[in-house]
Every structure is written in structure tokens, then in C-alpha cells.
Amino acid sequence: MTKEISRRSFLGLGAAAAAMGSMAALSGCTPKTPDASLSETGGQDTGEAGTSWLGTEPEIAEGDITSTEETGLLIIGAGTAGLAAAATAADLGLDFMIADKNTMVQDTREYFGAVNTKYTKEAGQEVDKIRTMNEIARYSNGRTNRAVLKVWLDESAECFEWVDELVQKATGKELYLEIAPDLTDHGYFAPTVNHMHAPYYSGVMRNEVLQQHIEEAGQSIAFGYELVKLVHADGKVTGAIFNTDAGYVQVNAKDGVLLATGGYAANPIMMEALQPNVSKCVTANSYSMVCDGSGIKTALWAGAAMDEVPCPMIFNRGAVDVGVDAGYIGSGEDAIFPGTIFQLNMGSQPFMAVNRKGVRFTNESLPYDNICNASAMQPGGVWCQIFDANAPEDIDRFAQAGCARLTTDAIRKGAAIDDLCASALEPGIMKKADTLEELADMLGFEGDAKQAFLAQVERYNELYDAQQDEDFGKEPHRLSAIRKAPFYGCWYGGSLLTTIDGLTINEEMQVLDTEGNIIEGLYAAGDCSGSLFAGTYPEYVVGLACGRSSTQGRHIARRIAGDL
Ligand SMILES: Cc1cc2nc3c(=O)[nH]c(=O)nc-3n(C[C@H](O)[C@H](O)[C@H](O)COP(=O)(O)OP(=O)(O)OC[C@H]3O[C@@H](n4cnc5c(N)ncnc54)[C@H](O)[C@@H]3O)c2cc1C
Structure with a gap:
């Protein structure tokens, strides 16, 4: 069995699964390994117990860089978080570049959690934000950074309404609000936050709509750009180096680098080192093969801290x-x-x-x-x-x-x-x-x-x-x-499906180092970022993973553009 054929049905419902565009995306996935030093372990061991999965940052000589590009905000990863950031940047006229190692945008995740949208309010389903905050923090046993969570609580409605308008205009799909069931009789709180576009998992999906939106603004996604390391010195990140078909390309980013490279479920070496429980109870692969933790590693090499408690x-x-x-x-x-x-x-x-x-x-x-x-x-x-x-x-x-x-x-x-x-x-x-x-x-x-x-x-x-x-x-x-x-x-x-523990961030999604200092110029959003979850995903806050990823991506672009 190859990894390519391993990822099939998210829904497990024959017809719906067949309709999922996700499977097509996988066949187009050609992640490249630039050289032996960048293989999963790099064959290297840092010498520290339990961190051999990290390997060491690759050395790339200046002479090996075939070209250098300049931009404002460099967004790495064209998935949920990265596309929201890039489409927002396009709307706000930011100087930006978006790059991804794949040949197409990541699969769209249909369930989108947003708090107190116009739809929720119209349906008389206003959500108690503080109760929701406490519920999410309860799942993480208190490890949720509430300031980071507040970005989703406060800004997801605006984010969803923005993206919803784009989706409805481009596809004619209709909004479907899932009214949450009352789960209080078994001790959980389920707020009504989940928004979807019907018909589900069919036709043009949200990520393609965002791609089109970016292209209509005169930008294009740099596909085939695999991040191999960040350009950093003295606690500051100023760009990134990518492996491309044309060799190593350095991109200098004067407004910062946003990592939106997803989780590390497709990296069994990281999974076994960081999440031993997974191999005791998982039988099936629903993760995206491009989410291999490579972005997280580049930040760790640059001094970043990562959540201590895993969350699959x-x-x-x-x-x-x-x-x-x-x-x-x-x-x-x-x-x-x-x-x-x-x-x-x-x-x-x-x-x-x-x-x-x-x-x-x-x-x-x-x-x-x-x-x-x-x-x-x-x-x-x-x-x-x-x-x-x-x-x-x-x-x-x-x-x-x-x-x-x-x-x-x-x-x-x-x-x-x-x-x-x-x-x-x-x-x-x-x-x-x-x-x-x-x-x-x-x-x-x-x-x-x-x-x-x-x-x-x-x-x-x-x-x-x-x-x-x-x-x-x-x-x-x-x-x-x-x-x-x-x-x-x-x-x-x-x-x-994925991992949702990641790089330690603050409420501006700035990545922090192991002493809690901001690593200037480095942001993280979505699954590669942490500070929200520990141990378990708050399943009854339906669509939270996708909703927070989009909201974080949009927040960063708005903040850099001075729109917040
Ligand atoms: C099958 C499935 C269904 C799901 N359904 C839902 C749902 O309905 N609702 C929900 O809330 N959550 C859902 N989730 C979880 C949700 O997908 C994630 O939490 C969210 O989409 C993460 O977004 P992201 O931008 O961080 O990562 P992604 O959307 O995965 O994007 C990461 C991108 O980074 C790129 N990348 C990775 N490494 C590199 C590198 N080194 N260089 C360049 N590019 C790189 C990848 O190619 C990819 O395009 C689902 C997950 C799976 C696997």
C-alpha cells in the first residue's frame, strides 16, 4: 500500500466521499526532498533525548541560491490559514507572496466554526462566548491561551461572513447553519457555530474560490516552493529559502513570514516521538500527505517553542x-x-x-x-x-x-x-x-x-x-x-486526521521562543500553530479547527495592513 492510495474517505459515506475533491488534490501532490540532509530525520540526531525527529537545520551556501525575491508578507502554505491570509492581503492591497510545495491548493474543509455570525443571530442561536471559551479550555485541561482563543471568538463572524460572500458569489452555493443539539445531559456544551456551504463537498470549493480571488487581484500562488529553512539571525526572521524546480530560491520578506504549513500527521517519525498514544489506538490514515511538520521544524530551528502536550x-x-x-x-x-x-x-x-x-x-x-x-x-x-x-x-x-x-x-x-x-x-x-x-x-x-x-x-x-x-x-x-x-x-x-499542537504563539500569532520572547518577523496560523489545544480536539465546537485557522490567517493580514 502506498501513501498516495491511503487517504480516501473523510466521510465514509460512499457517495459523499466520491464527491470530495480532496482525493484529486493528493494525486497532484509531489513534495520534493531537496537533499539528504532534509529527509525526515536527516539521518541526524541532535543528541538530546527525544528530539532526533527534529534533525538539524540544513546549511545552504549563498552560492547555491539560484535567485532571490523580495516581498512584504511571505505566506507559506496555501491551505485554510494561508489562503485566508493571502485573500485578505489581496483585498487590502498588501505587498505579499504566497508559496506552497504542492501543485494545487490544499483540500477545503467544509465544516467552518464561527461565533455569532449574522446567520446564527437570525436563527436565534446567539452563542455565549465566555461559556464557549471555558468549554474549550476545559478540553485542554487549562492549556488554552485564552487571548489566542479570543481572536476566534471575536473575529470569526467577520471572517466567515467575508468568505461566505465570496463563496456564494462564485459558486451559487447556499449557507447551511447547523443548529447544535443540546448535549447538557451528558455533560458537554455544544454551541451553534458550524457553517457549511451546500451542496457539501461538491463543485467549486472554498479554497479554490480564495485562489481565484487572489488571482483576480493579480497575484498567483507560487506552487512547487518547498520551504526548507527560515532566514533568521539574532531572534529575527527576515525570509525563507525554498527548494524549487529552479533550485533554491530565497525570499526576503520585510513585513514578516507567516507559517501556515499545517500539522505533522503525515510524519510517522514525529508522531511516534511526540504522540505515542496515537499508535496505540489508530488504524486508519485520513491525514493529508503534505502535512509532514516540515514548517514546524523550520521554526524550531529558528528558536521557537512548541506545545508540550500533543493534540491529535x-x-x-x-x-x-x-x-x-x-x-x-x-x-x-x-x-x-x-x-x-x-x-x-x-x-x-x-x-x-x-x-x-x-x-x-x-x-x-x-x-x-x-x-x-x-x-x-x-x-x-x-x-x-x-x-x-x-x-x-x-x-x-x-x-x-x-x-x-x-x-x-x-x-x-x-x-x-x-x-x-x-x-x-x-x-x-x-x-x-x-x-x-x-x-x-x-x-x-x-x-x-x-x-x-x-x-x-x-x-x-x-x-x-x-x-x-x-x-x-x-x-x-x-x-x-x-x-x-x-x-x-x-x-x-x-x-x-491532523495534529493541532504546534508552535507557541501570542494573540497576534507571533511565534514565541522558549523563553516567551517574540521571534520578530515570524507568525504561525492554523495547525502548525499551538497554544489552543492539548490532548483532545473540542469536537462539539464543530468546525473550530477550520474556523480558527481561517480567522488567524485573516487576522495577521489585517493587522499588518493596519486594518485592525
Ligand atoms: C480529511 C480532513 C477533514 C477535515 N475536516 C474538517 C472540517 O470539516 N472542519 C474543521 O474545522 N476541520 C477539519 N479538518 C481539520 C482542518 O483541516 C485543519 O485544522 C485546518 O484546515 C488546518 O489548516 P492549515 O492552513 O493549518 O493547514 P492546511 O490547510 O493543511 O494547509 C497546509 C498547507 O501547507 C503546505 N505545506 C506544508 N509543508 C510545506 C512546506 N515545507 N513548504 C511549503 N508548503 C508546505 C501544504 O502543501 C498545504 O497546502 C479536517 C482535516 C482533515 C485531514
Whole structure:
């Protein structure tokens, strides 16, 4: 299996997945490695325990620079954050340049979190900003820099309304506001922040609209520009050096360099060093292959600090066959997760889940990565989801939030379970049987595990009948009976999307060094930046990752232009 074929379905819903432009983007991805010193480890070790993944900053002799360009603001990365920065810079007449190592803009992420937009207000869904702030900080166990978070809380409405106008004008798509469900009965707060453009994942997407907007302003994106190091001295960044088809190009940036190079999920060496839990519970690759942490490394070489607590974005949808364990296959930079289905959306429905011993081990109705983290402590790091022929009614009653709701919406429109799960049923990864005994055999439960599994189903049915989960406290409306054939079962691990721990920044997105000083001339936005998340992604603040990335990118351009 190559990395190129590994990233397929974000939605895990056949038709919607097929519609995603994201897959096309990957085939156009040709990240280049300039020389041996820039390979993932560089073959070098800094000598400090646990930092061999960082390698050392490459030496590039002046004579090896084939050309030098001058600009005002240099934006590196044409994804969510970088495009918002560049399109804003174009609007405000800034002198800027945007560069990306790929041959096209990054995939658009549809779910966009914005606080108190005109749409939210019109729908009578005004969000309590302080409550939202405290909720996000609770997920990070207090590590959220509230000043950094406030930029999203205060400016995301303006940012979304700006981009929405561009998208609606260019595509004719309509705005869809997702009204958040009331989750208070299981202890989470879900503010209504998620905005999307319908029809989802089809036609011209937001990132292409922004690209077009930049081009209409007479600018173009410098594709095939791979950042290899920053130009820096005495705590100040003045430019960057790129590897291009024409050799090394140095770009001097008098107004600063913005790193918008994404996370490091596609760098298994960094992942294993910084996020050991991931290899204990992830089975599938949903990340973008271009997000390899190379931008983060350049800033660390220039003296930047990075979050100390990692934060992966993991969804509970990495469907795998019987007997497959979570964790990387292979080692080094080519290591990859075993799953061939990258997201089966059904995995996010809170049906009964058991471990390889046939027993429940967690409340299945929590943020996506909760069951993944719990499964890291179970045999093989995987769990098995079970449901029956009543699944459509169950899913309707579960009323999930965020992208798990894609299954809900499809069911409400009359989709059949077998169609929604075709990508897993057809290759035999999801099992379907007329009796529970038969299902248990197909799922690999043998001996004591089979008896435990059958007893667990009985117990779960009792909990459903009593409408009270005495074992794990799942909300009554998310319990379901398992009595009506056909019965379905499927093993899952987590699917890794991205990483959202990154470079330490302040509220102006200026990168800080290890002593908390501003590194002059260096900004970071989006997944390569940190200071917001730790341990887990605040899943019920739907679209926060994309919303904050865009808002941060736009903020930097507005600040430099004196528009804030
Ligand atoms: C499949 C998937 C679906 C998601 N869906 C959602 C969603 O719906 N809502 C949501 O809120 N979040 C979603 N996320 C998370 C969200 O995508 C990110 O948090 C956000 O888009 C990050 O934006 P970014 O600008 O930091 O990075 P990206 O948008 O990933 O852009 C990074 C860019 O940097 C470039 N780059 C990297 N290294 C270099 C280098 N060395 N030199 C030059 N260029 C470089 C890359 O080519 C890329 O174009 C999703 C993530 C995935 C993987």
C-alpha cells in the first residue's frame, strides 16, 4: 500500500466521499526532498533525548541560491490559514507572496466554526462566548491561551461572513447553519457555530474560490516552493529559502513570514516521538500527505517553542477487519496505519461497543476520540460496534452532532444501512448475520470471549429496556436494543486526521521562543500553530479547527495592513 492510495474517505459515506475533491488534490501532490540532509530525520540526531525527529537545520551556501525575491508578507502554505491570509492581503492591497510545495491548493474543509455570525443571530442561536471559551479550555485541561482563543471568538463572524460572500458569489452555493443539539445531559456544551456551504463537498470549493480571488487581484500562488529553512539571525526572521524546480530560491520578506504549513500527521517519525498514544489506538490514515511538520521544524530551528502536550485529531471511524491491531505498519518515514477504509462514518454512531474479550469498556456517546483513547488500553487497541435491523430508527433518535450527523441526515432521507456501509460490507470488513451466534463467530469471538459477547448483548438489552445505563452512564436516548435480525458488527480503531499542537504563539500569532520572547518577523496560523489545544480536539465546537485557522490567517493580514 502506498501513501498516495491511503487517504480516501473523510466521510465514509460512499457517495459523499466520491464527491470530495480532496482525493484529486493528493494525486497532484509531489513534495520534493531537496537533499539528504532534509529527509525526515536527516539521518541526524541532535543528541538530546527525544528530539532526533527534529534533525538539524540544513546549511545552504549563498552560492547555491539560484535567485532571490523580495516581498512584504511571505505566506507559506496555501491551505485554510494561508489562503485566508493571502485573500485578505489581496483585498487590502498588501505587498505579499504566497508559496506552497504542492501543485494545487490544499483540500477545503467544509465544516467552518464561527461565533455569532449574522446567520446564527437570525436563527436565534446567539452563542455565549465566555461559556464557549471555558468549554474549550476545559478540553485542554487549562492549556488554552485564552487571548489566542479570543481572536476566534471575536473575529470569526467577520471572517466567515467575508468568505461566505465570496463563496456564494462564485459558486451559487447556499449557507447551511447547523443548529447544535443540546448535549447538557451528558455533560458537554455544544454551541451553534458550524457553517457549511451546500451542496457539501461538491463543485467549486472554498479554497479554490480564495485562489481565484487572489488571482483576480493579480497575484498567483507560487506552487512547487518547498520551504526548507527560515532566514533568521539574532531572534529575527527576515525570509525563507525554498527548494524549487529552479533550485533554491530565497525570499526576503520585510513585513514578516507567516507559517501556515499545517500539522505533522503525515510524519510517522514525529508522531511516534511526540504522540505515542496515537499508535496505540489508530488504524486508519485520513491525514493529508503534505502535512509532514516540515514548517514546524523550520521554526524550531529558528528558536521557537512548541506545545508540550500533543493534540491529535482522531475520529472513531477506522473500520478494519477481524484481528487487525491498531498501530503503524512498518517503521520510519514510510510507516502507515493498516486500515483500507479511512473513515466509515457509521463508526461515530453510539451503538454498543465491546473489546476483544466481548465486553463493553466505555460510554460510547462521547467526543469521537474518547473511545479511541479508551481502546488504547484494550487488547489490540480496537473495539467492535454492534447494531441490528432497527439501526435507522436508533440513528434518528441518537441525533448526533457535527460530521457524524452525515449518517443521521442520510438515514432521515431514507438511505439504507447496507448502502451507507457498502464500503465495509462489500469487502467483508463489516459483518452481517441472521443470528447473534453467527455474528459472534464472524467477528472472531471464540470460547470465553464468545460467551462474554452474548452475555454483554443481553445485558445491553436490559439497560435499554430499563432506559438507564448503570454500567457507563450513556444517555437513555443513545441506548439501543440488539434483538432484530439482521445483526451487524464491525471492528474499528481511530482514524488520524491532523495534529493541532504546534508552535507557541501570542494573540497576534507571533511565534514565541522558549523563553516567551517574540521571534520578530515570524507568525504561525492554523495547525502548525499551538497554544489552543492539548490532548483532545473540542469536537462539539464543530468546525473550530477550520474556523480558527481561517480567522488567524485573516487576522495577521489585517493587522499588518493596519486594518485592525
Ligand atoms: C480529511 C480532513 C477533514 C477535515 N475536516 C474538517 C472540517 O470539516 N472542519 C474543521 O474545522 N476541520 C477539519 N479538518 C481539520 C482542518 O483541516 C485543519 O485544522 C485546518 O484546515 C488546518 O489548516 P492549515 O492552513 O493549518 O493547514 P492546511 O490547510 O493543511 O494547509 C497546509 C498547507 O501547507 C503546505 N505545506 C506544508 N509543508 C510545506 C512546506 N515545507 N513548504 C511549503 N508548503 C508546505 C501544504 O502543501 C498545504 O497546502 C479536517 C482535516 C482533515 C485531514
